[in-house]
Amino acid sequence: MHRLALLLVPALLTAQEPAQPEPRDLLRQTADAIRKYKSYQLDSLSVIEMKGGINNKMEMPSSISVRRPDRMRIESRNQVASMTMVSDGEHTWMYLAPLKQYIKRPAAATPEAAVANSGLLKGLPDITKSIKSVKLNGEDSIDIEGVDFPSWVVETRYNKIEMPEQGMTVLDAVQLTWISKMHRLTLQTSFGARLKMPSIDVPVEMTQVTRTVSLKLDPDLPDSLFGFKPPEGARETPDWTLPGVSNPDVIGKAAPAFAARALDGKEINLAALRGKVVLLDFWATWCGPCKRELPYIEKIHREFGSKGLIVLGMNVGDKKEAIEKFLKTATLTYPVVPVDPASELLSTLSVNAFPTVVLIDREGKLSAYEVGARGEAALRADLAKLGILGPK
Secondary structure (H helix, E strand, C coil), rough: HHHHHHHHHCCCCCCCCCCCCCHCCCHHHHCCHHHHHEEEEEEEEEEEEEEEEEEEEEEEEEEEEEECCCCEEEEEEEEEEEEEEEECCCCEEEEECCCCCEEEEEECCCCHHHHHCCCCCCCCCHHHEEEEEEEEEEEEEEECCEEEEEEEEEEECCEEEEHHHHEEEEEEEEEEEEEEEECCEEEEEHHHEEEECCCCCCCCEEEEEEEEEEEEEEHHHHHHHCCCCCCCCCEEECCCCCCCCCCCCCCCEEHHHHHCEEECCCEEEEHHHHCCEEEEEEECCCCCCHHHHHHHHHHHHHHCCCCEEEEEEEECCHHHHHHHHHHCCCEEEEEEEEEEEHHHHEEECCCCCCCEEEEEEECCEEEEEECCCHHHHHHHHHHHHHCCCCCC
């Protein structure tokens, strides 16, 4: 049930709206509110209760500390387990206390991406596709450490949600979301539903209430907060033996549709590149490993750009000004394409960490998907399989 809890805890929301905002617009503008802060700390408490076929109550305190562009720490625990994620801009470490094991992954840009890259959300459906109705359900005030935050209350109702990998069906789900009028941050949620499971005759009545108990915006966060030291007795493992931490199942599938304008104004359309081998390098200016990889990707572009290879630098999340400033010190002659973090391309390819390199063959199918800094020789070997040959 810990996975379901992660799914149902909503992201931070924002909007710049009139006195009576359109509720769906509030829910769509998920990330913008928190992005304007250079740093933040948020503590929350989730209380999950089940009655019926299962009777259980669990409290789950969580804390998130973020210092942009590349530092974060996420901690969550309940009565039986705890989880820690730490990113120092180079790597993200994920430690599960019950297993006394941790994995190391390339750095993730946001808490949501770090959780997604951990594998903890593997197999969970996109519940936004099951939304039945959204409406404003009044106004309220949320108290956080003695400060009142006037808030809108948004009600979201869902159609049936199938969760085959978890062996359950979610029925009659209703979520209430308290959104601060001033900051447009989600300060509290309440989720209720009936859970139908094949192994239990009686549906389980489930409720989850998550409230913010502490909120600091633009605090001064020290480097020491974002370091990871394995606890005594912990050991590193490649994948926790959990699903979802390996590369997504995309090899051999058709490349997703994508069209955008490169930084130099050139129109980019993946469908129009059929017949070429395409290298997509997903990177960000804050990513140290990305910066180390760029010179050899540029080298490969210069060597094979006239021999059937198209290289596209897919910059994720940076503002145009930041990219242009970076490119003054890093000479890249291939197109750089700004990609919105909410792009469907990223979700389809499960791009959650950087660098991520994706190769598309001449038939428009995905032929390689690699996360992290792997070096020039490894990339040349992948390209050789597609007929792009050259010295190692």
